[in-house]
Amino acid sequence: MTLTAYIEGIGLLGPGLTDWPSSRAALSGQQAYQSHKTVLPPPVLLPAAERRRSGTIVKLTLATGLEAIAAAGLNAADLPSVFSSSGGDGENCHAICEMLASDDRLISPTRFHNSVHNTASGYWCIATGAMTTASVLCAFDASFAAGLLEALTQVVVDNTRSVLLACDTAYPEPLHSARPIPDAFGIALVLAPQRSARSLAQITVDLSDASADRLDDAALEGLRKAIPAARGLPLLCSIARRQNRQVVLDYLDSSTLAVAIALC
Amino acid sequence: MNPLWLSHSTATSSIGCGLDQTLTALRVRRPGLVPCAFDTVDLATHIGEVAGVDAVQLPAHLADYDCRNNRLALLGLMQDGFSEAVRAAIGKYGAQRIGLFLGTSTSGILQTELAYRRRDPVIGALPADFIYGTTHNTFSVADFTRHYFGLTGPAVVVSSACSSSAKVFASARRMMAAGLIDAAVVGGVDSLCLTTLYGFNSLGLVSEQACRPFDTQRNGISIGEAAAFVLLEHTPEHLDADAVLLLGIGESSDAYHMSSPHPEGLGARMAMLDALKMAGLQASDIDYINLHGTATQSNDAVEGKAVHSVFGSSTPCSSTKGATGHTLGAAGGVEAVICALILQHGLLPAGLNTRQLDATLDIDYILVNREQQVARVLSNSFGFGGTNCSLVFGRTGKP
Numbered sequence: 001m002t003l004t005a006y007i008e009g010i011g012l013l014g015p016g017l018t019d020w021p022s023s024r025a026a027l028s029g030q031q032a033y034q035s036h037k038t039v040l041p042p043p044v045l046l047p048a049a050e051r052r053r054s055g056t057i058v059k060l061t062l063a064t065g066l067e068a069i070a071a072a073g074l075n076a077a078d079l080p081s082v083f084s085s086s087g088g089d090g091e092n093c094h095a096i097c098e099m100l101a102s103d104d105r106l107i108s109p110t111r112f113h114n115s116v117h118n119t120a121s122g123y124w125c126i127a128t129g130a131m132t133t134a135s136v137l138c139a140f141d142a143s144f145a146a147g148l149l150e151a152l153t154q155v156v157v158d159n160t161r162s163v164l165l166a167c168d169t170a171y172p173e174p175l176h177s178a179r180p181i182p183d184a185f186g187i188a189l190v191l192a193p194q195r196s197a198r199s200l201a202q203i204t205v206d207l208s209d210a211s212a213d214r215l216d217d218a219a220l221e222g223l224r225k226a227i228p229a230a231r232g233l234p235l236l237c238s239i240a241r242r243q244n245r246q247v248v249l250d251y252l253d254s255s256t257l258a259v260a261i262a263l264c
Numbered sequence: 265m266n267p268l269w270l271s272h273s274t275a276t277s278s279i280g281c282g283l284d285q286t287l288t289a290l291r292v293r294r295p296g297l298v299p300c301a302f303d304t305v306d307l308a309t310h311i312g313e314v315a316g317v318d319a320v321q322l323p324a325h326l327a328d329y330d331c332r333n334n335r336l337a338l339l340g341l342m343q344d345g346f347s348e349a350v351r352a353a354i355g356k357y358g359a360q361r362i363g364l365f366l367g368t369s370t371s372g373i374l375q376t377e378l379a380y381r382r383r384d385p386v387i388g389a390l391p392a393d394f395i396y397g398t399t400h401n402t403f404s405v406a407d408f409t410r411h412y413f414g415l416t417g418p419a420v421v422v423s424s425a426c427s428s429s430a431k432v433f434a435s436a437r438r439m440m441a442a443g444l445i446d447a448a449v450v451g452g453v454d455s456l457c458l459t460t461l462y463g464f465n466s467l468g469l470v471s472e473q474a475c476r477p478f479d480t481q482r483n484g485i486s487i488g489e490a491a492a493f494v495l496l497e498h499t500p501e502h503l504d505a506d507a508v509l510l511l512g513i514g515e516s517s518d519a520y521h522m523s524s525p526h527p528e529g530l531g532a533r534m535a536m537l538d539a540l541k542m543a544g545l546q547a548s549d550i551d552y553i554n555l556h557g558t559a560t561q562s563n564d565a566v567e568g569k570a571v572h573s574v575f576g577s578s579t580p581c582s583s584t585k586g587a588t589g590h591t592l593g594a595a596g597g598v599e600a601v602i603c604a605l606i607l608q609h610g611l612l613p614a615g616l617n618t619r620q621l622d623a624t625l626d627i628d629y630i631l632v633n634r635e636q637q638v639a640r641v642l643s644n645s646f647g648f649g650g651t652n653c654s655l656v657f658g659r660t661g662k663p
Contacts, residue, residue, distance in 0.1 A: 001443040100458045101380035112463030113522040116369060117402050117423035122649025125519040131531060133515035134651060135435060136424040138402035146420045153438035174389050178396035254416035
């Protein structure tokens with residue numbers, strides 16, 4: 001059973017990747033990929049109080065999601081959303097665990113707000129005014145593909161556009177050693193049920209048992225393996241190369257996702 | 265939507281392990297809330313702790329998943345022949361054709377909280393026996409469950425705070441309708457930890473008493489833990505009259521505030537109306553509402569307003585959180601299973617601990633159990649971050 005949708009907008013932010021348009025040359029192999037620490041833009045769309053309280057995952061989600069939706073020429077308030085993250089806000093989680101292990105366990109309300117896995121979706125809805133459904137998911141290393149499947153089922157079953165926001169942030173030490181995600185990374189995709197003037201590519205997705213694609217560039221492949229949200233990079237690399245082909249994305253230990261790409 | 269059949273279900277919470285104990289506790293109005301003596305917690309509050317979680321042993325080959333949340337998951341899976349039902353479904357559909365959708369808010373984070381007490385005094389490292397991915401990580405409970413059964417289909421955790429295990433029904437419905445799977449194991453597992461106890465305390469939302477939903481004097485939640493599971497299948501042609509079906513789902517977001525609900529309950533209202541619409545029902549078709557009813561001042565006030573705006577003041581409703589406590593990411597699942605019990609046994613459970621109903625909230629909040637056949641019920645689950653989900657369940661044979 002395959003699921004088909006049209007990509008109308010792409011958002012991208014990560015180490016050495018500032019946004020989708022400026023990253024295409026590196027992702028298509030026309031330019032060398034050079035990694036540097038992820039630069040997060042301030043979340044200007046949020047009211048001042050929420051802006052002050054927002055952590056890395058919120059800034060990352062807003063930046064990538066708004067980029068994809070602007071590219072698609074849509075209004076974020078209208079779109080159902082899927083937030084998929086392998087772990088939420090790493091810095092905040094560390095700060096809470098440190099306090100709870102100390103003599104003073106009185107964590108702050110903001111710390112607690114930001115500890116829930118749906119922090120980014122909550123801030124997203126406040127920033128964009130979206131009162132639509134938001135699915136907030138985690139599938140550890142499989143989080144990108146799990147989010148893509150959820151967004152595709154929204155598109156196909158409910159016949160609606162949907163925005164996928166797959167984002168991961170790093171834990172500081174000592175959790176970093178147990179979960180060594182190197183930096184913040186996010187991919188956002190606007191998916192639509194029908195082809196439109198904005199369509200970039202049609203994707204047809206099915207569960208597979210083929211091995212996941214690796215990337216030719218060693219540094220990009222390192223990124224793909226190190227950050228769950230970056231497991232979606234083979235899809236973006238193929239679109240950047242303007243190639244009609246099938247890519248296979250990592251999913252669970254029992255299956256992968258085969259994604260057939262037909263450029264529009 | 266095409267109704268989905270809840271072919272098997274089970275719930276384990278502080279009021280009991282499995283359906284029989286849960287139903288009996290509701291019948292005799294036995295609450296599960298006791299003064300908090302969990303771990304080293306020094307808060308004056310009541311909690312709904314599940315007895316016997318510490319004694320649960322995971323199978324040896326899944327030892328890496330050992331944490332309170334997965335022990336509670338296993339305890340839940342052992343009740344009511346649920347594990348046998350999943351294995352039978354694997355035989356019928358194939359392990360790759362069954363999806364797994366579980367809700368949790370904090371998963372096994374207690375494991376990390378405890379590990380932070382044992383950091384290396386010199387370099388600060390976590391102890392060598394700490395395993396992040398199979399315990400702390402939000403996906404851990406689904407990964408444990410899929411390996412426990414050998415499920416190889418799509419699997420995911422929904423973690424949208426207190427709506428998590430209501431929203432799993434929505435994700436499962438879409439994936440079944442898309443034809444990727446033939447059946448789904450859905451549910452929720454959330455266990456006691458310091459993050460939620462001290463976190464809700466920091467917001468001034470934890471009651472010192474056993475929580476009193478919709479009471480004039482309500483002053484906060486009592487945190488509980490629970491595991492609830494449902495096996496969802498397409499509705500077969502012939503079903504017993506007391507079979508329970510999922511008829512409609514409504515999902516919305518408040519887009520208002522991280523920890524306060526929309527003051528007019530707009531998001532809650534949208535979720536309830538959308539659930540009715542998907543079920544093809546009118547508000548007057550609903551015989552009972554299982555409220556989110558957390559017992560904070562603002563949550564109950566807003567939910568009361570929203571329910572009144574959709575249903576008026578004559579639909580019987582109650583919150584079962586006075587019995588179970590607020591089981592957070594497991595609440596939607598537990599209350600879905602309670603709704604199935606209500607439909608099958610004709611018991612409308614009274615809200616517990618509520619002495620003086622808040623007269624400003626014009627709804628029929630029931631304080632005495634009612635024995636009465638009901639055909640369709642609605643369950644509300646609303647969460648932090650302004651996430652809302654309403655579910656409509658019905659009985660095949662209407663009275």
